[in-house]
Amino acid sequence: MTTRIAVATEPGYEVLVGAGVFEFARELAAPRDVLVRDSGLPEALGWLETSGAIALPPGEEAKDWESLGALLGALAHEALDRSTTLFVVGGGAALDLGGLAAALYLRGVEVVYCPTTLLAMVDASVGGKTAVNLPEGKNLVGVVRQPRAVFADTRFCASQSEAEFRSGLGEVLKCAVIGGERGLESLEHDAAALAKRDAAALERTIARCVRLKARIVERDPLERGARRVLNLGHTFAHAVERVAGFGRVPHGVAVAAGLGAALELARAAGVLRDATLPARVRRMAKRLGLPASIDALREEFSLALPPRKLLEAMRHDKKALAAQPRFVLPERAGKVLHGVACEPSLVERVLAPKRKRAPGTARPRRA
């Protein structure tokens, strides 16, 4: 089965979701086009012609200034001209980096995305955001530029590690909340099959997330306003990732915890209108094996994540206006507000550890 989703940005493109769509990408590639691949991909997948491919460092490491320079140097070294299309095969970091290189090389060549992780399929592959990290923060450098096409082959999900796959589920959970009652119900319906990586459930779920994101970025491609709702949970997640040290907590897992924190803050700030939503999201997170609060994340990863440090990291978030963090908060499923300013005391309360035992300290032993 293949699901096709048209994204009506300028220019527009199609996202193909399903088992086997990677073959369509291969068919589309001309002899002079270039394959850029995450070197962490198992060769055993057998779908990749590796000769002539440019290999990127695996994971988030790929997304720095030096790697971007090295990739651009490799394209220039091959003397590729403007008619070249880059086929980028990999996770979100590879897509972010490869997409930015394509946008910059000769002031822009075409790019086709072949995401190989659930997270990249539901997130990085749609909307045209590209980026690399600076030492000062994540995604500080990039452009918004739409790809020529996206091929999200669900077969890649089968070879993901449990930790990686779970990271994707964090973004799926976020999309369900933004998607409203239907989004939540669909995920509730598919959760068990998803956890088993059932192909049909994957295709339905990815397609739902892509469609949701497409409708939002069509209205606001440059993130001037409405698109910011997609950052639900991300102000907290970025702070967590930063304080924990990038790479320690998988992005989607941090998003799930950040979503929990956003719900808590929404309640404390009087923004939340549906009092049943936090418990419902917690139940769903549990079924998907995700932490539903920063505290749960502290415990799982044995991290202290001091509130003061998280607050400081939030001030560095690039969406902060004049260093005053703004929040994306749900009013109810399907209605998410952005740019909400909150009392620092409320934010601190949400960030404060609620459990008595500090992570990493031993339980007092009985004599």
Added chain:
Amino acid sequence: MTTRIAVATEPGYEVLVGAGVFEFARELAAPRDVLVRDSGLPEALGWLETSGAIALPPGEEAKDWESLGALLGALAHEALDRSTTLFVVGGGAALDLGGLAAALYLRGVEVVYCPTTLLAMVDASVGGKTAVNLPEGKNLVGVVRQPRAVFADTRFCASQSEAEFRSGLGEVLKCAVIGGERGLESLEHDAAALAKRDAAALERTIARCVRLKARIVERDPLERGARRVLNLGHTFAHAVERVAGFGRVPHGVAVAAGLGAALELARAAGVLRDATLPARVRRMAKRLGLPASIDALREEFSLALPPRKLLEAMRHDKKALAAQPRFVLPERAGKVLHGVACEPSLVERVLAPKRKRAPGTARPRRA
């Protein structure tokens, strides 16, 4: 006097040309905006608030990957948010670099250009091209993104060195040929006053070049076709600059010589319809103190510029399609063709030294 030129790109903007327009730029700047300045600018100009300004290395040195990374790092270090506008004050290299940094920082903040050289006023400031160089070639990395406004203050021209000012005149000459009969006549009329850097002649000339370039980039902002005529002389010029070693021959001077070579090739290839044009351009070049052929440039700079090396460099030009150089050739003043493929033997003939004495070798002495 001030001349205002509207550029109807998406988004549109205005270019202000005249003595004193830099003050308007200063008035436009908000307290949180950032000044990025060419460190080669004489402090004595007195128009620059240097406190808090980010200084770029002077000249073409600024335009490399490391400098771009350093500039982006400086912006991130100051934790500037998306509401910031960069005011970039400097020559073409500073504008290219600063414009690219603005396009990339937080996926794009606004930029205002204040060109301080004649070359930058007539070339880099209009059309939205930004770039840095790679070791593999010039301008290989960049984006096309329009500025918020451009302030071309002719007073800056007064403090330029003769060599720098002359480089600007090379692009002015190129514009005159593209501009057709009226362009040529206007330049013939203003040539003497221009050489004396007369303010009114400068304003008229810069405004003509900006208007010409604006009309062309409006039709083809991304250089898919028509905009390529602006590269008249540049395939040769880039090859010369590359073989000579970047920085040795000022860009506009190389363009003047490249324009001469393009006219020669246009004649040899049977493209040229106006047989009087080469002599007319040569006369004008002489009045402006510019070389009108690659040979003249060889002599002036004591460079060998071997044809084989120039040819090789052309294959690296980013406009080359599958390593086959294409040329921008004048049919007559005001009618310029682009994408013209030429017999390699014709190109070699144009590149071959016509004077007997090899540059750098001594004239045989009489016994």
